[in-house]
Amino acid sequence: MFTECLSKEWLSSIYAFFEPFPTIGHENKHRYHEFKCLAKGCGKRIRRYLDKKDAKSTSNMCKHACTCWGDETVKAADDAKSSDIAREAIVNRILKNGSITASFKRKGKGKITYSHRQHTKTETKAEIVRWVCESARPFDIVKDRGFQSLMKTGRPEYYLPSHQPFHRMSS
Template sequence: SSKTQLARLRNKWTASVYAFFHPEPEIEWRGVKGTNDRKKYLKFKCVAPRCRSTGRHGPYVFCALEGSDSTSTKNLRHHAEGCYGKEALAAADRVGSGEKRREIIAGRNNDLRDGSLVLAFKKQGPGHPTYSARPPTKAESKAYHVRWAAESKRPFEIVNNPGYQQNMKEGK
């Protein structure tokens, strides 16, 4: 039956990308392009409340149940990358278990691409600190400058210095 087949398959879903989709996919029969054949597919739904997918299936991703590509997660990763960004996917890869990944995503209210989801994953993962390739928001940038001034024991008036402002505008 479909339920036992899903239960058996679920044990094999260890890739981090599955955390970005609802844990209970549907099984759907779909036509094979260019033929009269039909194949079984898993229909995964993105957990993002406002999915950013631009694909023709919206928040859904289809994965073949049979054939050589039945274990491929490429289309799932492509979709999750579009919704959450490469950084969030890479951060999820560094976290241990699938349940822990799901808890982090659910706990962050699915903040899309704002960096907080990546930070939540970083707090869980081992290893050396990593740095964002995403440019900081204006508020984050201000917070970094205040922190820098406080930690380096510099007067906060330094931010009004014309030389400091010029360096910040040039990004040096």
């Protein structure tokens, strides 16, 4: 019965980014549903109080999902027919390999596009390791002034890892 209620009420694709069954709780005599984010390392919980006018609103969940997963991932999930399809086709694949691009195969010789979303620290490390390995570059290239200038121009706050973690990998 509980799962039937969930499947009828919670059809929005935004639910794909949160654990499928919320925690039900009470605070100061107010009942709420608490949804836990599925993103690795996040675990943030979004509460929806059931006695409020916006009890069925997903706007806070959308804001959080865009912050945690990126706008284009949320948009891709929104194009899915249901939260179950979005969770299976997009969210679970990203959780497995950490990239939205792995969720979509390039069709034909279409134009390669790049995300407008800045990489996380983990994604930055992974992309640099991949580039270094595929291009047979030395790991300490991250110390190179020219490389740092290219990476940080227009975004001086952009995170660049030190070469030490990469140096340990090659030892």
